[in-house]
Amino acid sequence: DADVTQTPRNRITKTGKRIMLECSQTKGHDRMYWYRQDPGLGLRLIYYSFDVKDINKGEISDGYSVSRQAQAKFSLSLESAIPNQTALYFCATSDFGDTQYFGPGTRLTVL
């Protein structure tokens, strides 16, 4: 679904570097989410936002921060990346119906 885009699609970085992953959507949804996917662990919620002024921690928010710059944009930051943050990161959006629409994912490798 090209309505939810993520940049970059792939990123290799070093321990201690600051990284920002960006998500944009044209679906007009108020709700946006960041997940990480690890083999054998499924998807785990990092942060979510129900509107521009709303930010909530998810299951695994330590080491991450987010910014909701506009209804259409939701960025995830790793202030000081560490190797166990190597994962596939997904952004998703939803309306009040709760069906979530996912982006293509960003593969992050922290060396």
Add this chain to the structure above:
Amino acid sequence: AQRVTQPEKLLSVFKGAPVELKCNYSYSGSPELFWYVQYSRQRLQLLLRHISRESIKGFTADLNKGETSFHLKKPFAQEEDSAMYYCALKGNTPLVFGKGTRLSVIA
């Protein structure tokens, strides 16, 4: 607490055989249950949700509150069903996903 358990990491079946992907949940309230699917090189997408009570691509799932289960079933598996399947629960927080089951349909 909300929790979703998918006991099988991998399920292999032959083409034409029935498929059942298991999902059990833990939630004290009235949940909404979903199945999401991720085909190779594609993004995660909704397959079905229990409140719709519909069949998508031949798959059905019935919410059994007594057994706290939401198993996904298809009577005859097809090769194109090979994918990663995630069960998800929405209670009083956003979706909680299970760890996923990889379905492999063998020709």
